Amino acid sequence: MIGWGIPIHEIPYHYLSTSKEKNVEDEILGLVEDTDFLVLARYMQVLSGNFLKRYGMDVINIHHGLLPSFKGGNPSRQAGSMFQFPNFVLSFLCFYAFEAGVKLIGATTHFVTEELDGGPIIEQMVERVSHKDNLPSFIQKSENLEKQCLMKAIKSYCELRVLPYQHNRTVVF
Numbered sequence: 326m327i328g329w330g331i332p333i334h335e336i337p338y339h340y341l342s343t344s345k346e347k348n349v350e351d352e353i354l355g356l357v358e359d360t361d362f363l364v365l366a367r368y369m370q371v372l373s374g375n376f377l378k379r380y381g382m383d384v385i386n387i388h389h390g391l392l393p394s395f396k397g398g399n400p401s402r403q404a405g406s407m408f409q410f411p412n413f414v415l416s417f418l419c420f421y422a423f424e425a426g427v428k429l430i431g432a433t434t435h436f437v438t439e440e441l442d443g444g445p446i447i448e449q450m451v452e453r454v455s456h457k458d459n460l461p462s463f464i465q466k467s468e469n470l471e472k473q474c475l476m477k478a479i480k481s482y483c484e485l486r487v488l489p490y491q492h493n494r495t496v497v498f
Contacts, residue, residue, distance in 0.1 A: 374439040384437035391431035434478035448478035
């Protein structure tokens, strides 16, 4: 504890450069053994069923849109294959949505399964955008929304308030 009796928790963060040619699943498994769960953020790759079985614990992902709509998506695949900068991918997707004139942006936190962006949803959030937004404010809103959605989902998960329900759903209380 430091200052005002607030406990400090260290959460390890690892950045792994990925590409279609480079499979880093064994490297990830080495980093996450003996962990309670794994969180993916801007990983932009599909984990194999083999990885999920070998890891054996829950894997949580943050997605930059509202699932089940907008799974994966060509814009992210195109941007992800051209550049290896995660921030560029988000900027590209925001530009795409901004140019399309969307009125709501969203984020979804879900459990990872073998199906691309198909796992049970833990949390979703939306925010209104308007003609008053410019691209930088649009990107900032999207980034903040992802952070809030992921934080709320992890908090609910760690407090054991996320329960599996039926085939591919959750109950969060």
